[in-house]
Amino acid sequence: MIYIKKISSAETYLVRQEVLRKGKSIETCYFDGDDDVTTAHFGLFQDERIIGVVSIFKATATLFTESDQFQIRGMAVLEEFQGKGFGERLLKEAEEYCWTQHAKVIWFNARESAVAFYKKSNYKILGDSFNIPDVGIHFVMHKKD
Numbered sequence: 001m002i003y004i005k006k007i008s009s010a011e012t013y014l015v016r017q018e019v020l021r022k023g024k025s026i027e028t029c030y031f032d033g034d035d036d037v038t039t040a041h042f043g044l045f046q047d048e049r050i051i052g053v054v055s056i057f058k059a060t061a062t063l064f065t066e067s068d069q070f071q072i073r074g075m076a077v078l079e080e081f082q083g084k085g086f087g088e089r090l091l092k093e094a095e096e097y098c099w100t101q102h103a104k105v106i107w108f109n110a111r112e113s114a115v116a117f118y119k120k121s122n123y124k125i126l127g128d129s130f131n132i133p134d135v136g137i138h139f140v141m142h143k144k145d
């Protein structure tokens with residue numbers, strides 16, 4: 001059985017580490033604001049096993065003038081489960097959560113390799129690429145309500 005539910009920040013770390021910080025320490029998987037009351041985390045489970053995670057932060061990017069902005073971070077599906085539609089389900093869950101929080105803009109820093117994935121869900125690139133040290137080339141992507 002596949003299902004998505006809200007999880008704690010701690011429950012995201014192993015999937016973040018395996019997918020986003022491979023070979024790096026668990027501390028590299030802790031994000032500022034992970035435990036803020038305005039932050040939410042979702043996990044996608046197959047039976048009892050967590051196989052994907054996504055987090056939503058109330059965070060403002062100066063690129064946008066809107067006041068109610070939410071940032072998606074830590075989007076990750078375990079490698080063996082990629083390409084089966086689970087990432088899309090998690091992204092949709094995160095997006096719907098943002099709209100219920102009255103988001104005007106949803107934005108994130110997308111890895112170059114994931115840009116096409118986000119475009120399929122109608123997110124658009126804004127501006128030029130930039131480098132995040134130790135992680136790689138990224139683009140800001142967004143969707144407005």
Ligand SMILES: CC(C)(COP(=O)(O)OP(=O)(O)OC[C@H]1O[C@@H](n2cnc3c(N)ncnc32)[C@H](O)[C@@H]1OP(=O)(O)O)[C@@H](O)C(=O)NCCC(=O)NCCS
Pocket residue numbers: 019020075076077078081082083084085086087088089109110111113114115116117120
């Ligand atoms: C990016 C990621 C979250 C996508 O999750 P996923 O479960 O593999 O993706 P899905 O199976 O839901 O894909 C949905 C659609 O996007 C496409 N897609 C997925 N990843 C893609 C990619 N990297 N490039 C191009 N298209 C991609 C799929 O083919 C599918 O298209 P379809 O509906 O036409 O078949 C996942 O591959 C992942 O964790 N990657 C490594 C970590 C990462 O890059 N995270 C994002 C950081 S910004």
